[in-house]
Amino acid sequence: MNATVGDRLLVHGHTVGEGDRSGVIVEVQGRDGGPPYIVRFDDGHTGLVFPGPDAVVVHT
Structure with missing residues (x-):
């Protein structure tokens, strides 16, 4: 899994x-x-995430 800001x-x-x-x-x-990634979730929560198999990166 690879992602960018x-x-x-x-x-x-x-x-x-x-x-x-x-x-x-x-x-x-x-x-x-x-990973890991710092993610600002839509509900306002920000946290450190080690994504598992239930996660998908949507590239912008």
Whole structure:
């Protein structure tokens, strides 16, 4: 998984009733665009994310 600042991260809900989360990648901390990422989610929360298999990078 590779990303650049400004790409969007979409994390699919993994339990029944849990919705998807998405946000903008504001910092890439891994080498060559790899994780972890600092993500500002659409709900205003910002956090360090190590994306799993339920996550997709949407390139802008």
